[in-house]
Amino acid sequence: MMLRGLWKLTWIEIKIFMREPLGAFGTIGFPVLVFLVVGRAAGRNLAAPSLAANGFLRVGLPVLASLLIAVSSVLSLVTIISIYREGGILKRLRATPLRPQTILTAQVIVKLILTAATLALMVFAGKRYYPIGIHVPWFGFTVALLLSTLSILAIGFLIASIVPTARFAQPIGAAILYPMIAVSGLFTPVDSMPPVLHALARVLPMTYAVSLLEGVLKGDAWRAHMGDVVALVVVFAVCTALSAKVFRWE
Numbered sequence: 001m002m003l004r005g006l007w008k009l010t011w012i013e014i015k016i017f018m019r020e021p022l023g024a025f026g027t028i029g030f031p032v033l034v035f036l037v038v039g040r041a042a043g044r045n046l047a048a049p050s051l052a053a054n055g056f057l058r059v060g061l062p063v064l065a066s067l068l069i070a071v072s073s074v075l076s077l078v079t080i081i082s083i084y085r086e087g088g089i090l091k092r093l094r095a096t097p098l099r100p101q102t103i104l105t106a107q108v109i110v111k112l113i114l115t116a117a118t119l120a121l122m123v124f125a126g127k128r129y130y131p132i133g134i135h136v137p138w139f140g141f142t143v144a145l146l147l148s149t150l151s152i153l154a155i156g157f158l159i160a161s162i163v164p165t166a167r168f169a170q171p172i173g174a175a176i177l178y179p180m181i182a183v184s185g186l187f188t189p190v191d192s193m194p195p196v197l198h199a200l201a202r203v204l205p206m207t208y209a210v211s212l213l214e215g216v217l218k219g220d221a222w223r224a225h226m227g228d229v230v231a232l233v234v235v236f237a238v239c240t241a242l243s244a245k246v247f248r249w250e
Helices: 002-018 021-045 051-086 089-094 100-129 138-162 166-182 195-202 205-218 222-246
Strands: none
Touching: 002 100, 021 051, 021 100, 051 089, 051 100, 051 138, 051 166, 051 205, 089 100, 100 138, 138 166, 138 205, 138 222, 166 205, 205 222
């Protein structure tokens, strides 16, 4: 019964989400567009022999696009939860036979499904339009991305638990999440950052997500990144526990 209700609610949420063109483009289309536009521009303008150029195209750009997928999913989640709370929808859903955990789990499943779908679209578009051939362990990369997204979604739930209104949900979420990308080690190695930024990067989940995603793309064994996996799991557990305590249904 619970699984049936979870599936139905998940399907309803997907249909509701796809009815909003701007939200669907921001979550699905924008990361793919960034991947293609930057990749094609870099492929034309950067010298072919450049190791730095090839390294960015093969590793940095796919990781950046993947982080945008995760962040877009989180911002969408924060906005939807805030709208539902402000409109009294969460309160009414809580009054149904569905358990509160089922209602919130449906939102997470929707975002994970959209993350996987966006990644698949990025792979398809990349094979057709990307300027260079790339061999990527897609299964391992997909697992790493879903793990990273799940950890970042937990942060989104914590933000959604305390954001007062839907009007401030997305700006607050963006102000918290996008700076994480800047200090994640994607653009500048973490060890070369000033001491304050270095310490900040070490406590942010985005740093470990970047390390894991880059490692998988480079062909590293998973055991070499168990520290990243553990860090992402810890972030998920801590943020989930905190959001369970402070989450407001109305």
